[in-house]
Amino acid sequence: MSTPSAPGARRFGEHLPSLAEIGPLLALLLACAFFISQSSRFLSFQNLSLILQQTMVVAVIAIGQTLIVLTGGIDLSCGMLMAFGSIVMTKFAVVLGVPPVIAIFCGIAASALFGLLNGLLITRIKLPAFIVTLGTLNIAFALTQLYSNAESVTNLPNAIMFFGNTFSIGPAEVTYGTVLTLLMYLATWFVLRDTVPGRHLYALGNNAEAARLMGLKSQRILITVYSLAGVFYGIAALLAVSRTGVGDPQAGQTENLDSITAVVLGGTSLFGGRGSIVGTLLGALIVGVFRNGLTLIGVSSVYQVLITGILVILAVAADKLSHRR
Template sequence: MPSLAEAGPLIALIAACAFFVSQSHRFLSFQNFSLILQQTIVVAVIAIGQTLVVLTAGIDLSCGMVMAFGSIIMTKFAVVLGIPPVLAILCGIAASTLFGLLNGVLVTRVKLPSFIVTLGTLNIAFALTQLYSNAETVSNLPDAMMFFGNTFRVGPAEVTYGTLLALFMYFAVWFVLKNTVPGRHLYALGNNPEAARLMGLSSQRILLTVYSLSGMIYGIAALLLVSRTGVGDPQAGQTDNLDSITAVVLGGTSLFGGRGSVVGTLLGALIVGVFRNGLTLIGVSSVYQVLITGILVILAVAADKLTHRRG
């Protein structure tokens, strides 16, 4: 029987959909649901990496700007330097992975709090992005970089290949966390670091792997962003760190570590997407959309705090 933390995000998503169906006849359509997926998918992928970090009782504030840096690297390498698109994409993902590795080294070797480390690397990534791009958008991208923005039809709706990639990533990470030894080790570390140490687990190795893997995931999110927008935008990603944390928290992953699921994170990202889409359809100002999202986050964190205290 699923717990409230596991069933809560699904119940909230169904309730939100039911509400907006009653408020707008345009909400309940295949094309609108396809639009919600397209608008949500980049943050949803970033939230995979954020979930891995939060499961270790950490936080990653740098994720959005690391993604932006990766997107500028891959687009400028392809357009300005003339590097083959596939190699340029790999360079962008590698750059994001190196940022993740830097976060991991500072957390594990220097013993700095993840909040401070990633706040610092957020600013570093932002500055490097602006400097390397000259604060200018990179356009005229090769077709290979646009592949995941292309669509195919599923009945009356259009689905992007990027959506399929994101769903595959969610399935792969869910499988690893739920059915493999490394996944169990990650949960053990987040749940009780001292007990994990007594079990012989290397917290440094696990955290380095988690932060590096998260950086790689942000690089893949950069590719999806480039595919969707058709440009390398140095201004991208500035609020995606908060959006990804929102998705993780609404999905039921505990900020105290050791409890949660990427399935919940996907539901959390969809909840945010549904609210923003639905509120737009019924004519609610974007300011109120941000207000409602903030209230949802506070309620989710409060529920997590109460559950942790009772436990």
């Protein structure tokens, strides 16, 4: 026989965050605690600022990847779309003499058009997202190499490198790119949590057939999602250029896996319909903290990749078990 307080206790339990929600935060705190114990330099303001700078490009790409994964898809082309966008905006500005602001918008538009192409091929021809984005990955890579002649673009105008500039918050130096990244996460969090399009996105990922029966225009949603993801990749291209000071045709070759890693570690289900953009940000920070911390304690980059791969497999396995339950 239940006690009178049992219903209240159940209601209290319903409002507690799930393990999938607090897991990424706990993992980030544990990783930070471990590296603090191993290196006195880890907790310095300079190093924490460096982690944020190193994370911001992958974090922005991961926003687009999260939107796609929430629909039950995946995007392998994101890194190369970023690289193509960076070469377009830098070549336009330096070689063609296009005003920097217009060149930036051209680079973002180039990535967005590739995203639109992905969406059209997936929805109109009914090709699997994995195959489509694998194909556009190779197309974007080839176009990047051909258009740049496999050479970096230098002597960029100051306007393109604005987001690599820093300002001081106490003893810490923070880049404007980091602020832009956080603002984009805040805006995406609001859209997914408090707007009708956000709820439609989750509904499509949970059950595509049920979403269709509800009257949702699934194809339109998917095309919008892939196009919007392309916009995020273009913005990530701008942040990458502003951080390095060059248009690098060799960039973006690992960012696809890094973004998927951030999404999965952040608790977003690869089956679609479950996850949060806040978790993705935490996942990106986990990757950044691990790579930075392992570098500080002298671990080879090969082992950094190994540990990242293990983390991804563990996160996907946990998601699979949770999905079965």
